[in-house]
Amino acid sequence: MRSESLWIQIVQQTQMRWQDLLQALYQHIQLVFFSMLIAIIIGIPLGILITRIKSIEGTVLGVAGILQTIPSLALLGFMIPIFGIGIKTAVAALFLYSLLPIIRNTFTGIKDVNKSTIEAARGMGMTDYQILSKIELPLSLGVIMAGIRTATVINVGTATLAAFIGAGGLGDFIFLGIARNIDALVLIGAFPAALLALCFDWLLGLLERVSTPRGLKA
Amino acid sequence: MITFNRVSKTYNDGFTAVKLLNFEIKDGEFLVLIGPSGCGKTTTMKMINRIIPHTQGTISIDGNDINKLDPVMLRRNIGYVIQQIGLLPHYTIEENIALIPKLMKWNNDKIRNRVTELLHIVGLEPEIFAKRYPRELSGGQQQRVGVVRALAANPDIILMDEPFGALDPITREQLQDELLRIQAEMRKTIVFVTHDMDEAIKLGDRIAVMKEGELLQLDTPDKLLSNPAHGFVEEFIGKKRIYQNPEFIPVTDVMRENPATTLPTRTPALAMSFMRQRKTDTLIIGDGNGKLLGIISAYDLQAEKDKIKTVEEIIKPAEIVLEQSATAKEALLEIAHAPFGIIPVVDESRRIVGVVTRGSLLSMFASQWSEEKGEINEK
Ligand SMILES: Nc1ncnc2c1ncn2[C@@H]1O[C@H](COP(=O)(O)OP(=O)(O)OP(=O)(O)O)[C@@H](O)[C@H]1O
Ligand SMILES: [Mg+2]
Numbered sequence A: 001m002r003s004e005s006l007w008i009q010i011v012q013q014t015q016m017r018w019q020d021l022l023q024a025l026y027q028h029i030q031l032v033f034f035s036m037l038i039a040i041i042i043g044i045p046l047g048i049l050i051t052r053i054k055s056i057e058g059t060v061l062g063v064a065g066i067l068q069t070i071p072s073l074a075l076l077g078f079m080i081p082i083f084g085i086g087i088k089t090a091v092a093a094l095f096l097y098s099l100l101p102i103i104r105n106t107f108t109g110i111k112d113v114n115k116s117t118i119e120a121a122r123g124m125g126m127t128d129y130q131i132l133s134k135i136e137l138p139l140s141l142g143v144i145m146a147g148i149r150t151a152t153v154i155n156v157g158t159a160t161l162a163a164f165i166g167a168g169g170l171g172d173f174i175f176l177g178i179a180r181n182i183d184a185l186v187l188i189g190a191f192p193a194a195l196l197a198l199c200f201d202w203l204l205g206l207l208e209r210v211s212t213p214r215g216l217k218a
Numbered sequence B: 001m002i003t004f005n006r007v008s009k010t011y012n013d014g015f016t017a018v019k020l021l022n023f024e025i026k027d028g029e030f031l032v033l034i035g036p037s038g039c040g041k042t043t044t045m046k047m048i049n050r051i052i053p054h055t056q057g058t059i060s061i062d063g064n065d066i067n068k069l070d071p072v073m074l075r076r077n078i079g080y081v082i083q084q085i086g087l088l089p090h091y092t093i094e095e096n097i098a099l100i101p102k103l104m105k106w107n108n109d110k111i112r113n114r115v116t117e118l119l120h121i122v123g124l125e126p127e128i129f130a131k132r133y134p135r136e137l138s139g140g141q142q143q144r145v146g147v148v149r150a151l152a153a154n155p156d157i158i159l160m161d162e163p164f165g166a167l168d169p170i171t172r173e174q175l176q177d178e179l180l181r182i183q184a185e186m187r188k189t190i191v192f193v194t195h196d197m198d199e200a201i202k203l204g205d206r207i208a209v210m211k212e213g214e215l216l217q218l219d220t221p222d223k224l225l226s227n228p229a230h231g232f233v234e235e236f237i238g239k240k241r242i243y244q245n246p247e248f249i250p251v252t253d254v255m256r257e258n259p260a261t262t263l264p265t266r267t268p269a270l271a272m273s274f275m276r277q278r279k280t281d282t283l284i285i286g287d288g289n290g291k292l293l294g295i296i297s298a299y300d301l302q303a304e305k306d307k308i309k310t311v312e313e314i315i316k317p318a319e320i321v322l323e324q325s326a327t328a329k330e331a332l333l334e335i336a337h338a339p340f341g342i343i344p345v346v347d348e349s350r351r352i353v354g355v356v357t358r359g360s361l362l363s364m365f366a367s368q369w370s371e372e373k374g375e376i377n378e379k
Helices: A002-052 A054-069 A072-083 A087-111 A115-123 A128-165 A171-180 A183-211 B041-048 B071-076 B093-103 B108-121 B139-151 B169-186 B197-203 B221-226 B231-237 B239-244 B268-278 B298-304 B328-337 B358-378
Strands: B002-010 B016-025 B030-034 B056-061 B078-082 B157-161 B189-193 B206-211 B214-219 B282-286 B292-297 B342-346 B352-357
Touching: A002 A054, A002 A087, A002 A128, A002 A171, A002 A183, A054 A087, A072 A087, A072 A128, A087 A128, A115 A128, A115 B078, A128 A171, A128 A183, A171 A183, B002 B041, B016 B041, B016 B056, B016 B214, B030 B041, B030 B197, B041 B056, B041 B157, B041 B189, B071 B078, B078 B139, B093 B108, B093 B139, B108 B139, B139 B157, B139 B169, B169 B197, B197 B221, B206 B221, B206 B231, B214 B221, B214 B231, B221 B231, B268 B282, B268 B298, B282 B342, B282 B352, B292 B298, B292 B342, B328 B342, B328 B352, B328 B358, B352 B358
Parallel strands: B030 B189, B030 B206, B078 B157, B157 B189
Antiparallel strands: B002 B016, B002 B056, B206 B214, B282 B292, B342 B352
């Protein structure tokens, strides 16, 4: 009985607010996209850098690790004094949150490339840059993509909290639903968020497989 | 020519892995570095292409100090083959071989021809193998690719660190033969690390024996075997091995000294009794100075004894004679063709010093064999 009324509610609310919903979805994707973009642009070079400079390896991985253990809401809170309220803060926090999987996978991906392959390449006269671009990165691309995938999926979920600091996204619906005690609203926010995570996961999984070099596949 | 001039390597932890190396590797020479594990073979080899920087002395190639050359350019003129092979797993065989020519901006036709040529050299049909990935090849096939990849850009020098060490014995043997064939044709300067003495003897023009970072002896295989300069070298080579290689045993070790000889002026009766006394069926005939004249056999003597006055009339010339400096291998090869199964051994002025017979050869190798057996039993 109750579930039937919930279903009716959902349909009603969706009909009423579908434009808002699309808007929120769009914002949500934006939050994820920009924070991930920055995380990739900064995380991959950092991951490469710590394979080269052993002395900063512990610090970088440690800091990224600590960042990820900070509860997401607290991290958002910390960001407010710096960037104020709104999208910037949310993107910054989500970016920090996504760094670790990307740095770590880039680092281990490159570290796991067979040492003798690299030694042979260096011995034959490949430069450091050629070794990085022609051997290390292609061979660790699958692992790096897996890191990006993990980060993205976590990011989609965490981005729902952005609504707390006025950054919009699907979280708006969830919090509105909780505030007004309308279950249907919570679900209208939560369901697309879950779907979005699954979509990204599938898409990036596909990319991960495509990016694994042919010679490595069983 | 590669020259080591008082070259040492001290690692960061303060350990000196090689000490004051002084030697030269000639152009077109196949040099083998050998010695027990940890003696510094790999270190020595990798200092040549600056994978490991040396900390003292100078290494020069054709008179140019390698420290003054750009390491990347230096390495492109030095082929490099390692035990772990190290093919790029995401490149096809063709792309792996083409790697350095491509970096050196050869044109595509030239690269394609080179790849085809090289694959043929090691017996890998390009139609089958060119487009495969390394993991689709056997270990032996992969190392064949490893070897030709090092040859691809036509370097003058090739460094090989135990390249066949991980292969099964039959495949190893095949690759050694192929390498010898390639070397006979291309005459590269090869520095080859191994700890397999058989491999060293088979492949090396010269062998450098190392121990605890020092070079003990650098010599041709036969000099090393016949004249080890150091107790350790002898021990490392193994005495037994010398007898497994009859080309390194002097013929004087397998001949019988004091053979039954007599003068050509002896009567048949005297010769007969001498043979009986020495329990032999042949006599070596020498002149008054001991110079070889020929051989007589008991058979001829028996048949002719009533018709002749002296043995001179039935002397057969010794068709096969060995010099004192010959080896047991020559004796083994000749004995089957020697009349009466006996080979006289003479000195420079053709004086008889001994004879090789089937019996003397056999007893030599039999005594070696029983010594070896004794050793095994002791263990
Ligand atoms: N990076 C390093 N730092 C410190 N010591 C090292 C280093 N590399 C090698 N050594 C030491 O230098 C010595 C020589 O090493 P090297 O690899 O040249 O030996 P090797 O003769 O090639 O031995 P193997 O037959 O086992 O390959 C060894 O005692 C080794 O422990
Ligand atoms: Mg070694």
